[in-house]
Amino acid sequence: MKITVVRPGELGEQEITRWREIQKSSPALDNPFLSVDFTLAMGRLRDRVRVAVIEDGGAIAGFFPHERHAFGVGRPLGGFLVTCHGVVSTPELKIDARELLKACRLSVIDFDYLVAGQPTFAPYETDVRPAPLMDLGSGFEAYVEQVRAASPKNYKTVRYKERKLGREQGEVRFEWASADVSGLHTLLRWKSDQYQRTGRVDRFAQPWIVRLVEEMHACRSEDFAGVLTMLYAGDTPVAGHFGLRTAQTLVGWFPAYDPAYAPYSPGIMHHLHLAEHAAAAGLHQVDMGKGDREYKDWLKTGVVMVAEARVARPSPTAAVQWVGRVPLSRLRTTVVDDPRLFRAADRLLKTYGRAKSRLRPRFRSQRPTRTR
Template sequence: MSITIVRPTDLGPAEIERWRALQQADPALDNAFLSVEFALAMGRLRDYVRVAVIEDGGRIAGFFPYERHGFGVGRPLGGFLTTCHGLISVPELKLNARELLRACRLNVLEFDHMVAGQPTFAPHEADVRPAPVMDLTAGFDAYAEQVRANSPKNYKTVRYKQRKLGREHGDVRLEWASADPALLRTLLGWKSGQYRSTGRVDRFAQPWIVRLTEEMHATATPGFAGVLTMLYAGDVPVAGHFGLRTATSLVGWFPAYDPEYARYSPGIVHHLLMAEHAARAGLHQVDMGKGGREYKDWLKSGVLLVAEGRIARPSATAMVHWIGRTPLNKARTIVTDRPELYRLADRVLKAAGRLRTGGRPSARSQKPVKP
């Protein structure tokens, strides 16, 4: 078995097709963040992206995309931007994880959304957590019945708000897979405002993330595409989402809404209509990602398992990294596991956001773009 390290842009047509074939052959790898198209885009935009090409008996057995930062600190491809990572390989592939790190010139690798149970990384999993999904394999009607059973009150309230939004602002409809870049800019404006008003770091203040999103939005193939959905009330967009899809699944990425319409819960209304259109488009599931908001608990109809963990080779870098990161990770886990602490942390961040924006949600200045 041999391991060669390359940049994504060095992959040839044969390697790219092999990547796709390995991903399609294993249902556990059905996530757009594991697709070669995402790795190629990241490689064009960030110089620290690498791919380990693993060969066994002269045939490619797997690919491991990753980021190599200073002092040999490794991160999964996309880091904080992504909700799934791992080896794209034949199912039975098992490597010595520390030998893989050595080949990748990494001293330490920390992960928190690894495909659970992969033989190479399973011995290093510190925790395995459920990621909620909208399971659409039996069709939208069956999914909607499950959501109604999860929380009849919530379901009834959201449908009432949907009708109220339509009465007061015009017919409610959802546009699936919009190719309009102006609508994407509207969505990103809402999301930036949300980040700032809730005390989070504005990801779209980084130009390369905007470029990545725009590149993904412009990509549309049968096996991989960026999907922009937009909820309208009359002719005005009020909520939307941008995510990535494979041939059979959609992964959630950037949901947001116009805060002027917050009283109608447009984000939840949008998610239900998005699930309906996803089912019509032949998708089997929408991956909402682990952690986050309570609404995921009653919108879900299934879960995927993702793992958290850390691998290190003996080195001063690994020790310093452990000292700096482990307490923070433990605190984050405690907060996200306890709803009352999550709500408290959310209120604190929102208060900080209000101070930073002078008490005004900055997304309000974003004017809706009419179709």
């Protein structure tokens, strides 16, 4: 077994081709956040990104994209920004996780969105739970029939609101894979405002994240692309989403809508149109990501298992990092699993967000300067 750690930009064509071959060979790896294209983009924007190239018997058997922070603290690629992490490897690869960390010069790494059951990290999994999917493998009509059968009242209400939106605000239309950069910036502005209203961390206050999304939006290939979708009433955008796709899977990333149209439920409306167009484009599923949201529970027709895990080598850094992270992680899990605590925490965050939103800078659509 040989492990070589490089920057993404140092990967050669042979390694890039091999990465794509390995990813395509396993359905569990069919997620755009595990694609070499995403890792290359992150490497262009962040100096701390590394890739462990794993060779077994002289042949490349896997890749482990990650971030190396100060004092040997590791983070999965993209950290809190993405919803899938793991080793991109052949099924038969067996490597000790601590030996992998040692080769990467890492003392500790925590995962919140790990591909469940990977041999390298399975012994360290601390929590495994389902993430909702929109299963489009049998086509849109089969999917929507499942949604309608599971909650006929909700489905009927959404379709009624769609007709009402069309009558009162203009004809409803949906745009799939829009190349409109101004539409993308409209969506990011909605999302930034949502983060601030609800007391969450505003991702788009960080220019490198805006730059990443812009670069992903410009990606167009059969196996990897950014997909911007927008729902309009007349000529007015009312809801949208930006995500990434492979040849078969679209991953939910940044959904948002204009709060002025909230009474029409444009977000749910948008997702039904999204499913229809995704199926027409040949996609088999829409991964909505781990998280308890009512709309996800209503729209899901399948699940994928996602794990939390922590791997540490004995060191002072790992001990200090445990104190700062693990108790908070356990508290978060307790809150999420208790509906009463979750509702109370959500209300508190929204109150905090309203109080501070006037003081925070808003997302600006001009192209940001590159930062590291």
